[in-house]
Structures are given as C-alpha cells and as structure tokens.
Amino acid sequence: MQKSDYKNMWVYIEHDGQTAAPVGLELCCELRKLCDVTGDRLFAVILDKLPDAEVEKVKDCGIDGIIQVNGTGYEYFNTDAWANAFTVLSRKYNPSAIFVGGTINGRDFAPRFAVQLDTGCTSDAMELAYDPETGDIQFIEPAVGGKIMAVITVPVKRPQVGTIRPGTFKYAPTGRKTEIETIEEEINFDPEAIRCRRVGFIPDESDPELDIANADCVVCVGNGLKDSEHLERYRRLARLLGGKIGCTRPLYDRGILPYKLQIGQSGVMVKTKLYLSFGVSGAVNHTAGVDADVFIAVDKNPDAQIFNYCDYGIVGDMDEVCDELIARLSARKE
Ligand SMILES: Cc1cc2nc3c(=O)[nH]c(=O)nc-3n(C[C@H](O)[C@H](O)[C@H](O)COP(=O)(O)OP(=O)(O)OC[C@H]3O[C@@H](n4cnc5c(N)ncnc54)[C@H](O)[C@@H]3O)c2cc1C
The missing domain is CATH 3.40.50.620 (HUPs)
Known part of the structure; x- marks a missing residue:
C-alpha cells in the first residue's frame, strides 16, 4: 500500500x-x-x-x-x-x-x-x-x-x-x-x-495542592532557590494570591518538590491567569508548559532567557522580591 x-x-x-x-x-x-x-x-x-x-x-x-x-x-x-x-x-x-x-x-x-x-x-x-x-x-x-x-x-x-x-x-x-x-x-x-489483573481499585486522593494544571495563579520556583528552607515564603505568596506553587525540573531533581509540581515539557502543562516565576532561567522545556494570561518573571540575571517570555520582568534577588511582594499584599489585606 x-x-x-x-x-x-x-x-x-x-x-x-x-x-x-x-x-x-x-x-x-x-x-x-x-x-x-x-x-x-x-x-x-x-x-x-x-x-x-x-x-x-x-x-x-x-x-x-x-x-x-x-x-x-x-x-x-x-x-x-x-x-x-x-x-x-x-x-x-x-x-x-x-x-x-x-x-x-x-x-x-x-x-x-x-x-x-x-x-x-x-x-x-x-x-x-x-x-x-x-x-x-x-x-x-x-x-x-x-x-x-x-x-x-x-x-x-x-x-x-x-x-x-x-x-x-x-x-x-x-x-x-x-x-x-x-x-x-x-x-x-x-x-x-490479559496479562495483568486488576486486584483492587484505590481512587487518586492525592493532595489537591498538587493539582496545578488549572490553578488561577501559579508561583513557580526555579533552581535559583538556595535550599528547601527558603521555600516557605513562596508558599506564603501563593496563598496570598489564592494560587498554588509549582517548580522547574531541577527542583524535583534536587528532591525539594514532588514531580507532580514540575511544569514543562516532561511535567504538567499549566493554564493560568497569573504566572510568577522566581529564579527560572527560561529553558523552552519549561516555558513550553506555561499558558498564562499574565507572566511575571523574577531573576537576578538581566540576560536570562525568561525575560523574552514574560509580560513583566523584575531583575533582582528572588527572595527579596518575594518578601517585598508578601509585605505589600499583606498590607493591602489588612
Ligand atoms: C527532554 C527534556 C525535558 C525537560 N523537561 C523539563 C520540564 O518539564 N520542566 C522543566 O522545568 N525543565 C525541563 N527540562 C530541563 C530544562 O532544560 C532546564 O534545565 C530547566 O528548566 C532549568 O530550570 P531552572 O530555570 O529552574 O534552572 P536554571 O537554568 O539553573 O536557572 C536558574 C535561574 O535562577 C537564577 N537565579 C539564581 N539565583 C538567583 C537569585 N538569588 N535570585 C534570582 N534569580 C536567581 C539564575 O540567574 C538562573 O536564571 C527538560 C530538559 C530536557 C532535556
């Protein structure tokens, strides 16, 4: 044929x-x-x-x-x-x-x-x-x-x-x-x-925080993160924005966050209203998984690739910018 x-x-x-x-x-x-x-x-x-x-x-x-x-x-x-x-x-x-x-x-x-x-x-x-x-x-x-x-x-x-x-x-x-x-x-x-047998069925009851595909807001933490002790502030920011936390592959590789939170070509695809990335360089393997109405990137390197993708870019230390955002958002909510 x-x-x-x-x-x-x-x-x-x-x-x-x-x-x-x-x-x-x-x-x-x-x-x-x-x-x-x-x-x-x-x-x-x-x-x-x-x-x-x-x-x-x-x-x-x-x-x-x-x-x-x-x-x-x-x-x-x-x-x-x-x-x-x-x-x-x-x-x-x-x-x-x-x-x-x-x-x-x-x-x-x-x-x-x-x-x-x-x-x-x-x-x-x-x-x-x-x-x-x-x-x-x-x-x-x-x-x-x-x-x-x-x-x-x-x-x-x-x-x-x-x-x-x-x-x-x-x-x-x-x-x-x-x-x-x-x-x-x-x-x-x-x-x-059939070479396999179903011996039981356990529904997926995993933590809803791990389901980020359609979260309204995603705070994505990249390899710029020093260690897991620095993570809590990003969780806090995500909570303040009514969103969820996600990550790039190195954070999963480093054992800091679970695979379900890895965004990109070999992870989850996210569709979101607001995407904030911190210490993410902008490899296409990662950005290919992001569909955001508004994309804000924070990175200390002004030449980072991520600034070619985002709508708003902030050059600075990720922890400092995150803390500042938390302070301003908290002040607004008070
Ligand atoms: C087949 C294949 C599939 C892949 N799939 C995926 C995938 O699904 N998802 C994914 O994420 N990756 C994937 N990757 C890996 C991808 O190519 C990149 O290596 C990865 O996305 C890089 O992650 P990163 O940007 O967090 O880290 P890095 O590239 O290491 O970037 C870290 C960034 O943090 C910045 N930084 C450091 N310290 C600070 C600070 N204090 N303040 C502010 N900024 C700071 C640096 O300037 C840098 O820009 C895949 C690769 C391959 C080959």
Missing part, C-alpha cells in the same frame, strides 16, 4: 466509564484544524460504553465520525486489549494518523499497537503541522535540552502514531458537524489472555 492509500485521522477518547478525559477533547479540537488542512476526516475512537452526555461533548469538537468499539476485554484498562483493538481497527480502516493522550494508559498502549502495526510512534509533540509535499505530519518538540525544536515525522510507514501530553492543546470546540457518522465495531479480546 502507498502512503496516500491511508486516509483520515483518529483520536482515542480515554474515559473511566463516566467521563471523557479532557485530553481526548483537546486533541479533537486541535486535530479538527489539521484535518481541515489535509482534507482528512476526523474520527473519535471510543472503547467500551461512554455515557451519551459525554459522547455529545466529543461531537461538539468538530469530529466527522465516531468508531465505537464494544466486546470483551474492556472491563478495566489493560494494554493487551487496548493495543489489540487499535491494531485490528487500523488494519481494517487504514487511518493516516492516530493520536492518543499521553496519560499513563495512553503512553502504555500506543507504542505497543504502533509496534504491532510496524509503524512509528512519537511522543510529547508541542505543535503539529502538515507537510503537503510529503503528506507527513510534523510532530514538533523541543530537543537537545531545549536548544532546538525538533521536527519528527513518520516518513515511510502508516499510520503515524502520536501521544500528546494532557493540556498541550486548548479545548476550544469549533462546533458540531451536521452529519456525524457512527461505526460500531465488535472486537473481542479473550479476558484470559
């Missing part, structure tokens, strides 16, 4: 039986734009039953169709049944590209079905483009420590598979198509052949 024989793009809609994970909706919104350029049709792929109200939300994202898969093996997430379903579907319909949210589950099964289909899988793209000369999707992401933006393609094989981190693209529904095709497929995977 030629590359041009493969048509249409698919987005996997991850769900827990009740709610569609936002990343699937974000991907549908972004892929709608790409499909309008390539002329492909956009399909949402749903494994097992998703409540109708949630399916309606998916439809609002401008999809052309839904592939609904039912059968055995989908009682709980397992990489065997999921990878098999996409392999079987893909061999039948020959899509040009398949996009999967870069969640724990998505990052598990997407490369597996890509291997089964003998094609390429790329992860963590921050931007997608289309090369009309080759017909390839360009997966664009920072590389070499953020010094370059790498353009990754799957130049020979199809489908082109990509996992994309939650929050990378905006959930901005463009409106519903008047005609949405529905394809029902039954793909049975023998439950006995």
